[in-house]
Amino acid sequence: MLVFILRRLLAAIPVLFGITVLVFLILHLIPGDPAQILLFGSGATPAQVAALDKQLGLTGSIFSQYGHYVVQLLHGNLGYSYASHETVLTEISQQLPYTINLALGGLVVALGVGIPLGIAAGVRPGGVTDKVATGVAVLGVAIPYFWLAILLVLLFAVKLRVLPALGTGSVNALILPAIALGWGFAAIIARLLRNNLIEVYQSPYMIVARAKGLSEWRLLWHHALRNAISSTVTIVGLQFGYLLAGAVAIEVIFGRPGLGAFLVARIQQKDVPSIQGVVLFVAVVYLIANLLVDVIHAMLDPRIRRSWSR
Amino acid sequence: MGDSGNPGTPASRLSRRTFLGGAAAVGAFGITGGALAGCAEGSSPSSSGGGGSSGPAAAAISVGVFQNPDSLDPGQTGLITVAQVLSTIFDTLIWKFPNDPKYYPGLAESYTVSPDAKTYTFKLRQGVKFHDGTPFDANAVKATFDHIVDPKTKSLSAIGALGPYQETKVVDKYTAQVVFSAANAAFVNEMCQLTMAISSPAALKKYGSGYNQHPVGTGPFVFKQFINNDRVVVTRNPDYNWAPTPLGTGPAKLSQITFRILPDPSSQANALTTGEIQIAQNLNPGDVQSAVSAGKKKLTALSTGMPYCILANNAKPPTDELAVRQAIEFSVNTKAIIDTLFKGLYTPATSVLTPTTPGYNPDQVLYKFDPARAAHLLDGAGWTKSGSTRSRKGQPLELQFINIANFGFDGISQLMQAQLAEVGFKTTITDQAFPAVGTTYNQGKHNLADWFYYDVDPYLYNSVFTTKQIKAGFNWSHYSNPSVDAAIAKANTDPNTESRTQRYEAITLTLAKSASVIPIYNLESIVVTQPNIAGIKFSSVGQPLFHSATA
Numbered sequence: 059m060l061v062f063i064l065r066r067l068l069a070a071i072p073v074l075f076g077i078t079v080l081v082f083l084i085l086h087l088i089p090g091d092p093a094q095i096l097l098f099g100s101g102a103t104p105a106q107v108a109a110l111d112k113q114l115g116l117t118g119s120i121f122s123q124y125g126h127y128v129v130q131l132l133h134g135n136l137g138y139s140y141a142s143h144e145t146v147l148t149e150i151s152q153q154l155p156y157t158i159n160l161a162l163g164g165l166v167v168a169l170g171v172g173i174p175l176g177i178a179a180g181v182r183p184g185g186v187t188d189k190v191a192t193g194v195a196v197l198g199v200a201i202p203y204f205w206l207a208i209l210l211v212l213l214f215a216v217k218l219r220v221l222p223a224l225g226t227g228s229v230n231a232l233i234l235p236a237i238a239l240g241w242g243f244a245a246i247i248a249r250l251l252r253n254n255l256i257e258v259y260q261s262p263y264m265i266v267a268r269a270k271g272l273s274e275w276r277l278l279w280h281h282a283l284r285n286a287i288s289s290t291v292t293i294v295g296l297q298f299g300y301l302l303a304g305a306v307a308i309e310v311i312f313g314r315p316g317l318g319a320f321l322v323a324r325i326q327q328k329d330v331p332s333i334q335g336v337v338l339f340v341a342v343v344y345l346i347a348n349l350l351v352d353v354i355h356a357m358l359d360p361r362i363r364r365s366w367s368r
Numbered sequence: 369m370g371d372s373g374n375p376g377t378p379a380s381r382l383s384r385r386t387f388l389g390g391a392a393a394v395g396a397f398g399i400t401g402g403a404l405a406g407c408a409e410g411s412s413p414s415s416s417g418g419g420g421s422s423g424p425a426a427a428a429i430s431v432g433v434f435q436n437p438d439s440l441d442p443g444q445t446g447l448i449t450v451a452q453v454l455s456t457i458f459d460t461l462i463w464k465f466p467n468d469p470k471y472y473p474g475l476a477e478s479y480t481v482s483p484d485a486k487t488y489t490f491k492l493r494q495g496v497k498f499h500d501g502t503p504f505d506a507n508a509v510k511a512t513f514d515h516i517v518d519p520k521t522k523s524l525s526a527i528g529a530l531g532p533y534q535e536t537k538v539v540d541k542y543t544a545q546v547v548f549s550a551a552n553a554a555f556v557n558e559m560c561q562l563t564m565a566i567s568s569p570a571a572l573k574k575y576g577s578g579y580n581q582h583p584v585g586t587g588p589f590v591f592k593q594f595i596n597n598d599r600v601v602v603t604r605n606p607d608y609n610w611a612p613t614p615l616g617t618g619p620a621k622l623s624q625i626t627f628r629i630l631p632d633p634s635s636q637a638n639a640l641t642t643g644e645i646q647i648a649q650n651l652n653p654g655d656v657q658s659a660v661s662a663g664k665k666k667l668t669a670l671s672t673g674m675p676y677c678i679l680a681n682n683a684k685p686p687t688d689e690l691a692v693r694q695a696i697e698f699s700v701n702t703k704a705i706i707d708t709l710f711k712g713l714y715t716p717a718t719s720v721l722t723p724t725t726p727g728y729n730p731d732q733v734l735y736k737f738d739p740a741r742a743a744h745l746l747d748g749a750g751w752t753k754s755g756s757t758r759s760r761k762g763q764p765l766e767l768q769f770i771n772i773a774n775f776g777f778d779g780i781s782q783l784m785q786a787q788l789a790e791v792g793f794k795t796t797i798t799d800q801a802f803p804a805v806g807t808t809y810n811q812g813k814h815n816l817a818d819w820f821y822y823d824v825d826p827y828l829y830n831s832v833f834t835t836k837q838i839k840a841g842f843n844w845s846h847y848s849n850p851s852v853d854a855a856i857a858k859a860n861t862d863p864n865t866e867s868r869t870q871r872y873e874a875i876t877l878t879l880a881k882s883a884s885v886i887p888i889y890n891l892e893s894i895v896v897t898q899p900n901i902a903g904i905k906f907s908s909v910g911q912p913l914f915h916s917a918t919a
Contacts, residue, residue: 109519149596224644
């Protein structure tokens with residue numbers, strides 16, 4: 059197991075390297091000089107623009123700039139934001155808790171709605187519960203989360219006045235954003251769990267277990283779910299990125315701070331260091347999420363573990 | 369029981385049951401942690417809807433702003449929206465208000481300008497204290513202006529507004545003399561901007577580069593909290609007693625203002641409807657109309673500067689011909705544009721400057737919508753109509769309209785294209801992102817360019833219409849007239865407000881006659897409030913002032 063983890067970590071290093079190259083390149087291919095943007099409208103002389111260029115490390119060949127960038131990264135320095143006179147690391151760490159709260163809220167909704175729905179649909183395929191649950195799941199996947207967010211605000215906040223329209227200031231304020239974010243995810247979990255359950259129920263060992271006289275509840279909890287959940291977990295982990303991505307629009311619609319709103323604002327301001335910092339951060343989160351998912355999957359399913367040790 | 373599946377599997381040290389149990393524990397911990405963090409979110413001071421506990425005197429309000437402040441240091445910020453937040457925390461030496469020619473004492477009781485417009489002497493108000501208890505005096509003025517030009521500050525707006533600053537002399541405790549290395553008549557207006565507001569020297573020293581998150585001024589409200597992308601909170605300063613006369617006397621009436629940072633105009637509109645904010649700004653025109661129909665109040669304020677307009681390139685054919693530029697002026701129907709795109713919300717612009725800018729004069733309104741006149745001008749210049757596009761000696765009348773992407777001109781450019789086609793112009797629209805488009809404009813590849821400019825003094829012409837700004841500056845109309853260059857420089861040496869204004873009126877008339885600026889709509893702030901909000905005034909650049917506001 060330990061060997062496996064170490065091997066996966068080593069494999070992640072070239073991926074990380076590739077990410078830094080891509081992030082660095084893409085933003086440096088954008089036309090326009092950030093120093094010029096920053097000083098636009100302030101009556102700065104060309105000498106002042108050149109001085110700011112030098113200060114921001116934007117002079118020299120693209121290789122030396124990249125080298126400079128990597129060295130900074132290795133020191134834990136994600137750069138200095140042009141737009142706010144703060145270090146990118148400080149800003150990300152300030153904004154991150156809000157996104158984590160939102161993502162966790164979304165996850166609670168996703169699991170809290172998706173798992174029961176998936177189970178209800180999977181144990182009695184073709185039945186009324188299945189049809190209803192599948193219908194809800196299809197709606198969840200088909201409706202764009204940002205449209206759902208706007209609908210939720212219009213109904214529960216503006217029309218019914220039971221929940222706030224703005225996403226900060228109280229725990230209540232997290233409810234609508236979490237639903238908007240988690241709903242689509244819930245639908246995906248429900249469908250997956252349903253399909254996996256149906257498959258599992260048809261396995262030989264389930265027939266044996268039923269023949270042994272186990273109750274339906276025991277069958278579900280001790281046998282079916284355990285097998286169905288492992289592949290669901292994998293997809294859930296991979297879809298975690300969906301939560302992070304969805305956070306962008308949700309944060310803007312609800313006026314919440316967070317990495318998403320932060321990224322949107324900085325893209326508009328063409329603040330290169332912030333954008334690089336957030337993209338790099340998100341890429342690392344994906345890498346870690348993938349690694350964790352692989353490990354969890356292996357832990358849950360001994361067949362996977364055995365295939366590695368070969 | 370352990371693992372199901374294949375019999376004979378060696379039991380792993382970590383059985384699935386143990387793992388699942390552990391995972392559930394981690395999950396529960398995570399969710400609890402999230403809930404606790406959520407509670408932490410909830411503990412930030414949320415403001416109640418208007419009308420708190422004991423009537424207007426105790427009210428706290430929330431104001432929606434669409435941009436996150438880049439800095440709360442007046443000398444550093446580059447955003448106009450930040451000015452309304454700064455106006456609660458800081459004061460300027462002198463104040464000026466729209467449609468009012470008077471200069472009002474603020475932190476300075478009076479000022480004089482030397483005949484060469486290089487030295488400004490301020491007699492300062494006594495008995496004023498900063499929010500940190502330190503006294504306001506000439507040292508504070510010196511510290512503030514030195515801070516603006518300090519390279520470590522990386523000032524974005526203030527440094528340009530200040531001008532060719534040399535030093536501030538502390539003549540005595542309550543007399544400060546600001547000296548410029550060249551004539552700076554514009555400073556009389558620039559010094560009234562919030563970017564020139566006075567900071568506490570003790571706080572500047574104490575916080576250093578962190579001052580932008582801990583602003584300390586003399587204003588009617590004290591800074592309390594700034595959560596990036598979420599809110600800025602300020603609470604009433606009970607000792608405040610030095611507002612300029614138009615803004616009332618004594619401390620502010622509101623107990624607290626929370627500026628909620630809401631970049632999405634729809635979320636501001638929703639929050640106004642639910643009562644979560646009392647004041648909304650930058651709403652979509654449709655939402656403004658709905659709010660007004662629902663009983664909300666609408667306040668408008670013009671800003672000084674150059675309106676939303678189109679610049680015609682004097683150096684590229686066919687806009688290098690005066691007749692062609694004039695024809696464009698007569699072809700554009702600004703009322704139709706404003707009605708179609710903005711539901712009639714804005715006022716049409718009619719000159720190079722907005723009506724509240726010194727230097728504006730109704731005599732400068734030379735053009736109106738008159739397609740027949742446009743056609744006549746083009747005929748006279750030899751551009752004859754044969755088919756939909758005019759031509760001359762086989763050369764079609766074509767215009768290159770280069771738009772700045774996401775600048776708010778997309779609809780305008782398309783409507784203009786249609787209006788110009790009626791008269792016989794063929795217009796091609798392309799979009800370019802800022803700031804790369806600046807280089808394109810400098811190279812003169814366009815016939816028509818987007819433009820607007822916030823500034824309090826007509827000396828803005830020095831950045832926009834002088835010959836030296838063509839190569840790498842803002843002179844995107846490529847207008848070059850040496851006598852205008854000289855007139856602008858001369859105007860900036862004139863310390864007398866009246867004669868200086870007359871000089872700029874003459875310059876503006878010359879610019880208007882050159883038909884280089886096609887005005888569309890004026891810079892205007894539209895503020896929508898709950899019905900119980902009153903007493904909001906506006907600054908020269910259209911930012912709301914809350915000194916005398918009540919809820």
